Amino acid sequence: MKEVKVGLIGFGTVGQGVVKLLRENREDLSARIGGKISLAGVADTDWKRPRKVSLEKKLRLKNAEQLIRDPQVKIIIELAGNFPGVKEMIIDALKAGKWVVTANKALLAKFGDEIFSAAKKHNSEIYFGASVAGGIPILRVLREGLCANRVQSIYGIVNGTCNYILTRMQEAGLDYSSALREAQEKGYAESNPDADVEGIDASHKLAILIRLGFGLNLPLEKIFRRGISRLSHLDLQAASELGYRIKLLAIARESNGLLEARVHPTLVPEESLLASVRGVYNAVYVQGNFVGPTLFYGQGAGMDPTASAVMSDVMELARNLIQGRPAGRIKPEGYETLNPHRLKLRPMDDLIGPYYLRAWVKDQPGVLAKIAGILGKHMISINSVIQREVRDGKSVPIIIITHQALEKNIQKAVREINNLKVVLNPLQLIRIATELE
């Protein structure tokens, strides 16, 4: 039986998952690729930390260099995370003619062009199916399964930490900080949670989704980004009363040759499938011009699901090696940005949609009239209003759902409303997605 040697860099959560999968599913893998995948070694800087998965001593290496220089090793799996020097390491491996598999979304979102150019220049390959939505093969779906479509929109729940926090705020009535603490205790959130809760991680994934779905190489700073840390339990409760759930969505949506690229908390109708995605699960909704609406759901992180995604890439490459075929199947969609329709970015100011606005105001007559007056002045018409029960007899929340309005006008109105003396806290503004199935 033919053998393909792989080198693994990083023995963290996902790296351990890969070793576990190679062991537990060995028979299945061999049957499917018609050969054997064997582990040449695992490089990690720290072998003292306790691990969940055991590894023979002879496979434990201190230095990735050893794997990259080993002519027997054909495939390098990079799961070391986003540490300094990882980009250079990947480029080194590509230079050495290795086929590289990585789950490093931050790296690809920031340095995609540089890394893909290196792969092309050295006639090598880089696969990255695990970089978005973990076990859900969404990149493969965009690249292959839906490749005959012009993609019209992508709406993704791609950060399990945020989805867990929002689910707990919704279902258990927790406030943001309690839900975050619970997520940290369960290991779903880091001690410094900013990359997740501020939407940074989701924006990295959106950049990769946009590259594959729309053929644009979008610098990260062009993606509009708001996190979930300012949401209150009141917002989730009010959304629920109005027939919505709040989700952190990564949205890419084309119309008239312009692409919206934005990550923010979003009200989604409770009967939509995305609204039913609970806890740490991920889901990506893709609308194509022929396939119509589709949804892909599963676990977006964790040892086992991410190992599943990494290994499906490794198996594709290994099968090509075993059959003596070149790889390169994902070119050109994966590597080169293909933008035959010359899509451009839509400025955020030009966004049109309904909005959720929540104000804390002094409980006195005429406040709603003032707010409604400012909205009217900016051409924003009101769909519905909830004035909640008084809490302390002094202040009261007012919740407004607008009809379709222009973001620029909303922003102007919000600034004016925030300047009213009767408005006690900055207005909460949440965008609403009504076009979902």
Place this chain on the structure above:
Amino acid sequence: MKEVKVGLIGFGTVGQGVVKLLRENREDLSARIGGKISLAGVADTDWKRPRKVSLEKKLRLKNAEQLIRDPQVKIIIELAGNFPGVKEMIIDALKAGKWVVTANKALLAKFGDEIFSAAKKHNSEIYFGASVAGGIPILRVLREGLCANRVQSIYGIVNGTCNYILTRMQEAGLDYSSALREAQEKGYAESNPDADVEGIDASHKLAILIRLGFGLNLPLEKIFRRGISRLSHLDLQAASELGYRIKLLAIARESNGLLEARVHPTLVPEESLLASVRGVYNAVYVQGNFVGPTLFYGQGAGMDPTASAVMSDVMELARNLIQGRPAGRIKPEGYETLNPHRLKLRPMDDLIGPYYLRAWVKDQPGVLAKIAGILGKHMISINSVIQREVRDGKSVPIIIITHQALEKNIQKAVREINNLKVVLNPLQLIRIATELE
């Protein structure tokens, strides 16, 4: 720009969708495959029928033979449906070295081995991504995206006609025959609806899913099959009260080396994602031993979604031709049955699960005691009972949800209950899936 010539057999709904897609997404297709797909001709026996999509006269052929014999034509797209001689035609095309793309699930379910052997023998290819769940790339997902997993279970809503009828019965309170008539009027059901409503179409799709997911080539008659035509509105209403929806599911589920293969109406918990799949939509839930639960959702039929699936296969093949690479990527998972764990079929009698039973009985004392007595005798314990309001003062429905029970025992008990004089109609039996997310 390199050109790949394709021949299309069949200008029905999906054939027209393919021509439309080739026109409307031409620029995208060319950019993605680095070449041009051009239509050599379309064969159909009837050119008088009105069509939705136009076609130049010079491309209209009477005879598929002409395309199969044309050395310029590299790819044959077979969308002629399941007419006599179609198998031979496909095998002819494979013999002539053509790469074949088909959506013909009935053919593959019945003659998969013969067709795949012919492809192998003549060193050709047959792709069939559109044969299950239309636009949802579920076969590609099983073959590639989840290929590192041992699949544990598949639960599919794979027949849009049935799902439409059940949705209307549930939501509009229609009875079965009114919902069927509505589906026929909307073009979702054939005038002879048996292939859909009796679960035949779903069993064909399950056979293909089992081949790819579990590596078993299962003769169709080994798949247990029950349709939806005996369901009454009362069943949907009662299920709803108990927290369930009724769906026609195609189920393949492994435990202890034995595989269940069955198509039947199923109670699914209302909070599961499958319960939210409404109307003509399809969805396939796949549980893998590493990826965990996943779900793939979209339109399972229709001109445009099916064309999307057909063309993603055509693009893969065309790209290989343009790059001068052999195809063959889906071997061996697609063609050869790979069953390293020597899975065997679980006899239906050995199925274990909870059941929904509904009886129409005479409205007199002691009836429930008699039924409960028979269940008890067969080791079936009762979870809950609903005795519905009296309709005519003479007969009354009794609905029972059992705890986990053995199918063999249930069947024995049902026979005995049906023999009771107080039971007016044969018992309704619906299996319950509790293990879904």
